[in-house]
Amino acid sequence: MQTSSANSTEPFSPALDRQSLRPDCGNCFALCCTAFGFSRSADFALDKPAGSPCQNLAPDFSCTIHDRLRPRGFRGCTVFDCFGAGQNVSQGFFAGKSWLTHPDTKDEMFSAFKTARQLHEMLWYLAEAGARTFDPDSSNRAVKLRNTIKQAVGGELTDLLALDIQELHSQVRSTLVGVSEEIRASYFAAGGDHLDSTLKPGADLMGKNLRSRRLCGANLRGAHLIGADLRDSDLSGVDLLGADVRDARFDRTDLSKAIYLTQPQLNAARGSRATLLPSDLEMPSHWHDG
Numbered sequence: 325m326q327t328s329s330a331n332s333t334e335p336f337s338p339a340l341d342r343q344s345l346r347p348d349c350g351n352c353f354a355l356c357c358t359a360f361g362f363s364r365s366a367d368f369a370l371d372k373p374a375g376s377p378c379q380n381l382a383p384d385f386s387c388t389i390h391d392r393l394r395p396r397g398f399r400g401c402t403v404f405d406c407f408g409a410g411q412n413v414s415q416g417f418f419a420g421k422s423w424l425t426h427p428d429t430k431d432e433m434f435s436a437f438k439t440a441r442q443l444h445e446m447l448w449y450l451a452e453a454g455a456r457t458f459d460p461d462s463s464n465r466a467v468k469l470r471n472t473i474k475q476a477v478g479g480e481l482t483d484l485l486a487l488d489i490q491e492l493h494s495q496v497r498s499t500l501v502g503v504s505e506e507i508r509a510s511y512f513a514a515g516g517d518h519l520d521s522t523l524k525p526g527a528d529l530m531g532k533n534l535r536s537r538r539l540c541g542a543n544l545r546g547a548h549l550i551g552a553d554l555r556d557s558d559l560s561g562v563d564l565l566g567a568d569v570r571d572a573r574f575d576r577t578d579l580s581k582a583i584y585l586t587q588p589q590l591n592a593a594r595g596s597r598a599t600l601l602p603s604d605l606e607m608p609s610h611w612h613d614g
């Protein structure tokens with residue numbers, strides 16, 4: 325059994341909470357390169373069945389084309405983020421015994437990774453919700469959920485595999501939505517483009533020109549922003565939970581106070597050194613110097 329802080333009532337500290345949610349590939353058995361299956365696409369240049377190692381994977385779990393992933397057609401690998409689930413499953417649940425040396429663990433290890441990845445992602449979002457809300461009830465809900473999830477990802481493998489993740493997901497989503505509404509409302513008094521009726525959850529905004537707009541407070545949860553032009557715009561207080569921002573243009577965009585923006589979203593988008601980012605996200609290495 326792993327050490328768990330499930331009963332902790334400590335307040336949110338986003339930096340600390342998120343520190344353990346960053347990938348540590350050196351302590352992972354390349355679970356993202358084995359557990360998932362992929363069909364050949366613009367993001368992954370070959371067909372790969374779930375549960376089998378990628379043909380570019382080396383025996384030491386490193387990627388043989390790590391420095392050439394995009395030009396070789398593996399853009400998806402530069403976008404993916406496990407939120408620290410890989411090292412947790414490899415070193416925590418499986419105590420450093422890999423699927424390569426212990427092939428009988430494969431099925432459970434890959435199942436555990438898929439579940440843990442979702443839970444770690446929930447922890448990432450809850451850290452933000454807990455840190456940004458001023459509502460004690462929302463804060464308490466976020467803390468309670470965080471502790472439940474921490475118990476699951478720090479406990480027994482059998483409990484993890486038996487978890488009703490849909491029910492947990494629904495509770496987390498409800499908390500995230502409530503905190504989003506609270507944050508976005510604080511931007512409404514100042515006016516802005518949140519009143520634009522085309523800017524709504526799940527909206528089809530593919531390739532749309534949203535350049536130089538003050539989008540503060542808009543709800544773009546689950547919106548399709550593929551290739552959208554958001555250069556020079558202000559996305560403070562914009563809910564981007566689950567928004568598809570592949571190839572969206574973020575040059576000089578203010579994302580510093582966007583809501584529920586994740587590293588995989590940034591990795592999939594285009595931007596520059598002039599893009600303003602939240603303090604706990606990193607500029608993707610492929611962003612140019614413009």
Ligand code: SF4
Binds near residue numbers: 378379380386388389
């Ligand atoms: S190309 Fe490299 S990073 Fe991508 S799945 Fe294969 S081994 Fe992993």
